[in-house]
Every structure is written in C-alpha cells, then in structure tokens.
Amino acid sequence: MxxxxxxxxxxLSAALMATLAGAxxxxxxxxDRAACVxxxxxxxxxxxxxxxxxxxxxxxxxxxxxxxxxxxxxxxxxxxxxxxxxxxxxxxxxxxxxxxxxxxxxxxxxxxxxxxxxRQVDGLPSAIRSRNGRMERLPELPGADASMTEGINDHGDIVGAVETTVDGGPHWNPVVWPADKPGTVVELTGLPDAEAVAVGIDQDGTVLVEVDHDFGRVPYLWKDGEVRQLPLPDGAYDVITRGISNGRVIGQVSYETGDDSRSVLWDRDGRPEVVERGEDVSGINRDGRIVGRTDDPSWREFGVWQGTTLGSTLSYAPDRGLxxxxxxxxxxxxxxxxxxxxxxxxxxxxxxx
Structure with a gap:
C-alpha cells in the first residue's frame, strides 16, 4: 500500500486531468511504422x-x-x-x-x-527518502562528506553513492540502502578499486554501477556480491548509463574518434546495440520500450523505441514544447x-x- x-x-478533478487540446x-x-498518436x-x-x-x-x-x-x-x-x-x-x-x-x-x-x-552552507548533497509522508535522511558510511540516491525498486531497496575522503580527495562509493535492514547502508564489494556510483536497480536486485576507468566510465552489473562488466561497443571509451529494467540497460556512449555520442541498448545477454536515431535516451520499461531525444538537428524531436527500433516520434508544436x-x-x-x-x-x- x-x-x-x-x-x-x-x-484530482476531472477537469484538471482533461487532455490537452489536440494530440x-x-x-x-x-x-510509416503504424505508430501511435x-x-x-x-x-x-x-x-x-x-x-x-x-x-x-x-x-x-x-x-x-x-x-x-x-x-x-x-x-x-x-x-x-x-x-x-x-x-x-x-x-x-x-x-x-x-x-x-x-x-x-x-x-x-x-x-x-x-x-x-x-546543504545550505556548501550545496553538497545528502540522500533522502519518503517515510510517513515526509522526506528523511538516509544513513551514510563512516567519514562521509556527502551522499545521493539514484534509484529504488519495488522491494524498497535504494541505490546511490556516498562520498568519502580518500588520499586527501573526494571519492564516491557505490552503496545500497537495503529495505530488509532499515537504518543501514551497505557498500557494494567486488568492483574495481575506483570511484563508482550505483545508478539503478532492477526488480530482482541487480544493481547497475558506473565505474571510473582511465578517462571514462564503464558499466557493471552487481548482484549479491557477483560482478559482471558490460562490454563497450567497438571504439567506445565512456558510458553514461540511463536506466535498467528487466535485465536490459540503456546508456549514452562516447567514442575515441571524437564522433558524436550514441544511444546504446544492452540486451539481457549483455550485448550492446546502437539505438536507431537515438541521440539521448532517458528511460526504459520492463518490455524494452525506450524514450529519449532523437538525432533530429532541431533538438525538438523525441522518440519512442521498441528495443533499438524507432516506433514513433513526438515533436514540439508551434505553441508547446516537450x-x-x-x-x-x-x-x-x-x-x-x-x-x-x-x-x-x-x-x-x-x-x-
């Protein structure tokens, strides 16, 4: 509940929930793809x-x-x-x-x-959650300077990161706040010894983690202490992950050649594939439906994909952006x-x- x-x-009144004029x-x-309106x-x-x-x-x-x-x-x-x-x-x-x-x-x-x-004094973040109708702070690792949340699953497990000081500098550590152990925070183990952030969690408890590597970030999957690295597409060096759902992962990939970044979908077997015309994907659901911005040069067109295939687009109207x-x-x-x-x-x- x-x-x-x-x-x-x-x-909510029926009037306030009324559909905007015009689809x-x-x-x-x-x-041509028999898309939705x-x-x-x-x-x-x-x-x-x-x-x-x-x-x-x-x-x-x-x-x-x-x-x-x-x-x-x-x-x-x-x-x-x-x-x-x-x-x-x-x-x-x-x-x-x-x-x-x-x-x-x-x-x-x-x-x-x-x-x-x-925080007021320095703007540093602190992880919070809702409980009993209000927002409250989540616990942090010993010696923490800051913390943040990135996702939650239906079990109630929350993921994110806690910043500590290592060798005189800030260091982000990936963590989970487990629902079955309220009032605790657990650092994820078994990952490479580098800064990392837990950026999402699937319903089965699989955590998506971004790990710093050289001058980029590499995606990993973590579950119950077991770690698996997701392969990068050929020529890629950096990934900004955008979501995980039902075993699939999406993200933005940058290439060593300096070409524009590309949106990528990793399937349940961890295979990466470029999303058709995907410029900046932002969300994925359990069925593999993805949303985000397309590569239209106007930056005013957004897409809905099924897997890597673009199914329909939504664009700015003359009187409304989106x-x-x-x-x-x-x-x-x-x-x-x-x-x-x-x-x-x-x-x-x-x-x-």
Whole structure:
C-alpha cells in the first residue's frame, strides 16, 4: 500500500486531468511504422505552485517528480507523487541546514520516493527518502562528506553513492540502502578499486554501477556480491548509463574518434546495440520500450523505441514544447511540457491512442 500518512492528499478533478487540446501526432517517417498518436494530459499542480515535472514512474500509473513554488518562496521545491487520482506532497527536508528544494531519483509501487537534498552552507548533497509522508535522511558510511540516491525498486531497496575522503580527495562509493535492514547502508564489494556510483536497480536486485576507468566510465552489473562488466561497443571509451529494467540497460556512449555520442541498448545477454536515431535516451520499461531525444538537428524531436527500433516520434508544436523522461510499464510515457513562448514546466503524461 502506498504511504500517505501525514502527506498532503488532494483528489484530482476531472477537469484538471482533461487532455490537452489536440494530440501530438507522429511524423511521416514514424507513421510509416503504424505508430501511435500520443495524447498528452497535464497533471495538476496545487494552488500557488509555479512549475513541475515527472522524473520517475512506478510503472502502473504512478508518477513522481518535483514541483516548485519559486526559488524565494517558503515552500520551495518539493518531492511529489501523482497516483490513482490523488496528489501526495512529500515536501523537502525539514532541516534548517538544508535548502528548501530537493531532487527525485526514483519511486516504487509502494509510493516510496528516493531523492537528494542539498546543504545550505556548501550545496553538497545528502540522500533522502519518503517515510510517513515526509522526506528523511538516509544513513551514510563512516567519514562521509556527502551522499545521493539514484534509484529504488519495488522491494524498497535504494541505490546511490556516498562520498568519502580518500588520499586527501573526494571519492564516491557505490552503496545500497537495503529495505530488509532499515537504518543501514551497505557498500557494494567486488568492483574495481575506483570511484563508482550505483545508478539503478532492477526488480530482482541487480544493481547497475558506473565505474571510473582511465578517462571514462564503464558499466557493471552487481548482484549479491557477483560482478559482471558490460562490454563497450567497438571504439567506445565512456558510458553514461540511463536506466535498467528487466535485465536490459540503456546508456549514452562516447567514442575515441571524437564522433558524436550514441544511444546504446544492452540486451539481457549483455550485448550492446546502437539505438536507431537515438541521440539521448532517458528511460526504459520492463518490455524494452525506450524514450529519449532523437538525432533530429532541431533538438525538438523525441522518440519512442521498441528495443533499438524507432516506433514513433513526438515533436514540439508551434505553441508547446516537450521533453520525455520516463517510460512506464503501463505503456505511457511522461516528462514535462510548456507553453511557447515563456511557459513554465508542467508535468505531463502521454498515452498511446
């Protein structure tokens, strides 16, 4: 059951959930593939909120993100959840030593949100999670200087990293906050002796880890102390991983030749394949549906892929911009959209019609 104790719960009105006028139609190239017509709907904001966006999904109609009341406002920026016609406001970290805004790293089917808060004095991050309707700090390793979360699974395991000082300098250590051992943090072992961050966790507990190597990053899979390196495509030296779901991994790969980066999908066997026209993928669901930005030179076209094959595209309208961030297991995609010109971000979900 979703945690709601002490949180602000507001029933969403039918009017606020009404679909935006006009659907986002696929381009001609996508239409040749019998693509969807993606129909957008704006998620509601509470009174006084200026902007918001979706950055994570529970896969079954729940969307987490942040809303903002303005940088100088008392409310600040807050972690929130939209689910089943209800709006839950988890707020930010109620601690005067922290700024009054947070970022969100993930959400699970229980409605638990993992995120990061930022200290007032130096801006360094601290890992947080929602519990009993509010955000609270997660424990850190001994001698920690900072911490951050990057993902959560339905079991409640949270992953991220804790920064410590090694040889006089900052060093990020990949960690998991295990749900079955509340109040503890565990450093992942068996990985190369280098800085690393746990950037995602699958439902079976497999953790996706980025490990520093030379002047780049290399992806690893970690589970129960067993480690497997994912191979890089030929000529690649650096990977920014973007997600893991049902054994598949996506990321952005840079090449030694200096060519533009490419979006890559690793299948369940760990084989990498370039995503067709993928410029910057951002999310993947359990069925291998990927969302992200295409290679269109306008930077105003986003794609929905099945595996590495582009299925449909969504583009800016003359009066509205958009950005896709997550691919939900229920077939929806989500992110933000805004009016042109000078519109503020609005949390938006697109459905295939």
């Amino acid at each position: 979703r945690r709601t104790n002490g949180a602000t719960r507001v029933l 986002v139609a696929p381009t001609a190239a996508a239409a 993606w129909t957008p709907a704006i998620l509601p904001l509470p009174a006084g909120a200026l902007a918001g966006e979706v950055v994570a999904t529970d896969g079954s109609g729940g969307y987490a993100g942040t809303i903002s009341y303005g940088a100088d406002s008392e409310q600040g920026g807050r972690a929130v959840l939209w689910k089943n016609g209800e709006f839950t406001d988890y707020g930010n970290l109620a601690d005067p030593e922290y700024q009054n805004w947070v970022t969100v790293g993930g959400v699970n089917d229980a409605g638990t949100v993992a995120g990061t808060a930022y 950005e896709l961030a997550v691919s939900s297991d229920d077939g929806t995609v989500a992110g933000r959209s805004w009016k042109i010109p000078e519109g503020r971000d609005e949390p938006t979900v697109w459905s295939c019609r």
